[in-house]
Amino acid sequence: MIIFDTMRFFKIIFWILWRIWFYVLVLLPILVLFPLLIISISKEKWYPYFFVLARIWARFILFGMGFRTKVIYDQEILQGKSYMFVANHTSMTDIMLMLSVTRNPFVFVGKKELANIPLFGFFYKKTCILVDRNSQKSRFEVYERAQKRLNQGLSICIFPEGGVPDENIILDEFKDGAFRLAIEHKIPIVPMTFYDNKKRLSYTFFSGSPGIMRAKIHHFFDTMNLTMDAKKEIKENVREVILTELMNDIKTK
Numbered sequence: 001m002i003i004f005d006t007m008r009f010f011k012i013i014f015w016i017l018w019r020i021w022f023y024v025l026v027l028l029p030i031l032v033l034f035p036l037l038i039i040s041i042s043k044e045k046w047y048p049y050f051f052v053l054a055r056i057w058a059r060f061i062l063f064g065m066g067f068r069t070k071v072i073y074d075q076e077i078l079q080g081k082s083y084m085f086v087a088n089h090t091s092m093t094d095i096m097l098m099l100s101v102t103r104n105p106f107v108f109v110g111k112k113e114l115a116n117i118p119l120f121g122f123f124y125k126k127t128c129i130l131v132d133r134n135s136q137k138s139r140f141e142v143y144e145r146a147q148k149r150l151n152q153g154l155s156i157c158i159f160p161e162g163g164v165p166d167e168n169i170i171l172d173e174f175k176d177g178a179f180r181l182a183i184e185h186k187i188p189i190v191p192m193t194f195y196d197n198k199k200r201l202s203y204t205f206f207s208g209s210p211g212i213m214r215a216k217i218h219h220f221f222d223t224m225n226l227t228m229d230a231k232k233e234i235k236e237n238v239r240e241v242i243l244t245e246l247m248n249d250i251k252t253k
Contacts, residue, residue: 025064051105058099066210084182089159091197106155179235188220193245
């Protein structure tokens with residue numbers, strides 16, 4: 001019992017220090033790259049340069065936390081083409097992993113609450129499409145801003161669960177937004193499965209560990225000939241792809 005309690009004590013100390021280290025890693029490259037970041041967001045047409053810096057930021061954090069990424073491609077993402085990127089959402093590191101594995105410049109659609117994080121929130125607010133899920137007006141403005149970004153040749157990234165589900169939920173139901181936008185703009189939907197992010201660094205404070213972060217980029221869903229009547233079906237089909245992959249991974253462990 002004494003040995004068990006001692007091990008638990010050291011684990012708790014490790015988790016506390018490790019969480020603090022995560023936020024240090026989030027802020028440190030922003031401080032170092034601050035002048036370049038400010039320049040890159042000063043004009044919308046310079047957003048691709050900001051995206052390059054954001055990928056450096058993301059990879060710095062993943063490396064510093066001891067996470068090694070492993071990506072499987074069912075289909076290659078083509079440079080210079082717009083996509084709708086969607087993935088399961090379980091961790092604060094989902095943003096970093098998405099940036100790490102995707103080279104095509106994209107804009108996140110995310111909850112407005114993250115804009116309150118010191119320093120990070122400033123750039124998040126300037127570069128992402130923020131949504132207040134309790135406001136119908138806000139949801140409408142998302143479509144307008146996303147349309148503008150797509151017209152600039154960028155891609156969009158949405159976590160379609162609308163937030164991080166409870167720990168016991170493997171994959172929550174999907175919201176309509178990503179699929180409506182993809183059909184309206186005739187862009188391919190790229191489903192991604194993030195297998196390990198919850199285990200590596202979930203929202204449960206006393207948990208997590210360094211290790212491999214696996215991601216799979218599935219075959220794309222073409223929306224070129226779809227009408228809005230197909231929105232529900234394609235949403236369910238995309239969710240089924242990710243859910244099946246997660247369930248199969250659980251069964252093999």
